[in-house]
Amino acid sequence: MTETVVSMSTARPDTAAPPPVPTAGKAAPGRLRALDGLRLVAALMVAAYHYGGRGGYVTDAWGSSPKHQFPTLHTLFSYGCLGVQVFFVISGFVICMSGWGRTLTSFLASRVSRLMPAYWVAVVLVTAVFALPVVTYDAVSPSDALVNLTMLQQPLGADRVLGVCWTLWVELRFYALFALFVVMPGANRRRVLLFCGGWLLASVLARAAHEPLLDLVLMPEYAPFFIGGIGLYLVHRDRRDTHAWAVTVVSFLIGQHYAVGELWNASDPDAFAHRTTFGIVLVVALGFAAVAAIALGWLSRADWRWLTVAGALTYPFYLVHEHLGWVVIHALHRSLHVPSAPTFALTLAAMLLLAWLLHRYVERTLTPVLRTQLSKQR
Structure with missing residues (x-):
């Protein structure tokens, strides 16, 4: 990768800053x-x-x-590369939290x-x-x-x-997009949702267009993970936010597609280990589910x-x-x-x-x- x-592959995350004090229907405050x-x-x-x-x-x-x-x-260790995708979900959550x-x-x-x-x-x-x-x-x-x-x-x-x-190069491009479209004009729920929806749609169109510059800027294969993390931060602010849940679910569905396309290697007889599509989807799903559990406060006892x-x-x-x-x-x-x-x-x-x-x-x-x-x- x-x-x-x-030669190699890996990923990196970001620090978790305390979220804003929530109002009714929102998760409890404090460091996550x-x-x-x-x-x-x-x-x-x-x-x-x-x-x-x-x-x-x-x-x-x-x-x-x-x-x-x-x-x-x-073979089990070979699925560890998906820790990168989990990192990107966490990064989306944390960057939205720290940039708000x-x-x-x-x-x-x-x-x-x-x-x-x-x-x-x-x-x-x-x-x-x-x-x-x-x-x-x-x-x-x-x-x-x-x-x-x-x-x-x-x-x-x-x-x-x-x-x-x-x-880190992927992260830097995410920071640039988030700073330009959310932080600079001022973060609020509506603007963040528009950013998520616009980026997700643009990334899909970029992949369909086969335009290298658009791929470079919009990162279609990684965008769903960052966007899913941002959606889960909005859920953390208000767990009844239907639009945030929709962003998260659509991001997962698209993200797992890219993960399978990149990492499923059944057709390669010389592959180090053969990952299954089920295994890849399962790890991605568990990553989203773990961040969702944190967003909903289900793991608040882990303090x-x-x-x-x-x-x-x-x-x-x-x-x-x-x-x-x-x-x-x-x-x-x-x-x-x-x-x-x-x-x-x-x-x-x-x-x-x-x-x-x-x-x-x-x-x-x-x-x-x-x-x-x-x-x-x-």
């Missing part, structure tokens, strides 16, 4: 800690895919195909300060590790590594340091403080887990001869520890400073 210094937990679940799905649910470069890390390392679980009532300057400052500090450090860290003589993967050129710091390497055609950055920590670790974990995880797998499994299952678990633990360090010493230090500077009116 993507590549970078090497269950959403933080769901974000980490989606990230772990993607990690399972990268470590045991695909072929390619991860085969070099294990020394043989993950099919042989996980003969029972490798904000000025354009405040919205953009919050997005840039949220994304960039950990991203910059991850790019530098992965580039440095891949440049080590003992690491068998090739680093990108110095010029391409510098371009990666802009997060615009994909449209510029540069090699990617982080395999997951393709989803444990550790879920906030889990949510905070998700983005840095997402950034570093893929390629650095392969390095750890190689060291543990091939150099130290640790069995497959403990290697898998220890690699996840190591990447979560690294994510905590990035959150503690990079995000918590730089994000507030960057947000303050960018929020200043000029």
Whole structure:
């Protein structure tokens, strides 16, 4: 689904800000800690895919195909790539929530300060590790590594340091559309519904037109997931909102169609694992259902403080887990001869520890400073 210094797929989400205080018929206020937990679940799905649910470069890390390392679980792990679609649903929910009532300057400052500090450090860290003589993967050129710091390497055609950055490019385009059509004129229910309906219809027409520029801007294969998340945020504000439910249901129906079209590989005899259409639709449905349960307040009892920590670790974990995880797998499994299952678990633990360090010493230090500077009116 993507590549970078090497090749890959993944996705990334966003922070959950508290929703507005609701009125009658609306969900209870407070931080949605269950959403933080769901974000980490989606990230772990993607990690399972990268470590045991695909072929390619991860085969070099294990020394043989993950099919042989996980003969029972490798097909299940192959569905982990759908964590990306779940992330996009969460992102639609959270971006609508965090952009509601904000000025354009405040919205953009919050997005840039949220994304960039950990991203910059991850790019530098992965580039440095891949440049080590003992690491068998090739680093990108110095010029391409510098371009990666802009997060615009994909449209510029540069090699990617982080395999997951393709989803960040998708997210950036979503932010731009939402900022232009919702945040800048001022978010309200009617405007958000018009944005959802207009984007969904335009994305379908873009796919029918086979026009690359329209595909680039409107992202037909990913738009339904963002739009579905936005619809569920409107449901969170008022669970009796029929129009919001309609947006969500139509988005699911179209989104699962794109997911099946992209990921169903029954006709490929050389596929790493054969996903079924039922399995793909089921995972997408469960992703929508989980966010819907959170929107409706059904998971409000899941209010444990550790879920906030889990949510905070998700983005840095997402950034570093893929390629650095392969390095750890190689060291543990091939150099130290640790069995497959403990290697898998220890690699996840190591990447979560690294994510905590990035959150503690990079995000918590730089994000507030960057947000303050960018929020200043000029």
